[in-house]
Amino acid sequence: MQKFLMAMIVVMCAIGGTAVNAQTNQSSLAPAPQQPVMIKPKMKLADVKAVTQFIAGVDIRGTEVDAYLDTRKILTETAEAAAKSGKRDEDAIAVEMRLDQAQNLFTLMQRGQLKGAEAEKWREIVASLQEAVKAAQPSK
Numbered sequence: 001m002q003k004f005l006m007a008m009i010v011v012m013c014a015i016g017g018t019a020v021n022a023q024t025n026q027s028s029l030a031p032a033p034q035q036p037v038m039i040k041p042k043m044k045l046a047d048v049k050a051v052t053q054f055i056a057g058v059d060i061r062g063t064e065v066d067a068y069l070d071t072r073k074i075l076t077e078t079a080e081a082a083a084k085s086g087k088r089d090e091d092a093i094a095v096e097m098r099l100d101q102a103q104n105l106f107t108l109m110q111r112g113q114l115k116g117a118e119a120e121k122w123r124e125i126v127a128s129l130q131e132a133v134k135a136a137q138p139s140k
Helices: 002-029 045-056 062-084 099-111 116-136
Strands: 042-044 092-094
Touching (some): 042 045, 042 116, 045 062, 045 116, 062 099
Antiparallel strands (some): 042 092
């Protein structure tokens, strides 16, 4: 009986100590909320419109609906705002988006089928995404 009581005391102390340590360390170990990384790829307004149409023809899975709609929304809102401000199709504009949105755009673009004549535009758009990502990375 005495051994049982000692074992219970040891277990209770261990549990109590762990709970106190967990509470004490929890605030110091909790990660700080991070701001999303924003990028601003520069493209011609006509290219923003074209890529919006291009990704509309891509097959998506049901699990990708939200990502597709979010990506399309960024592109259409940017194109509409640029047009309202008097920008022309040949004018360069910055498409402000989060890094994950840019990744979704890139993924959708990779899935699409394009004509050979569209290859240069496709490459220019991808290059603008890559340049914007590089510019957003902290300098070493």
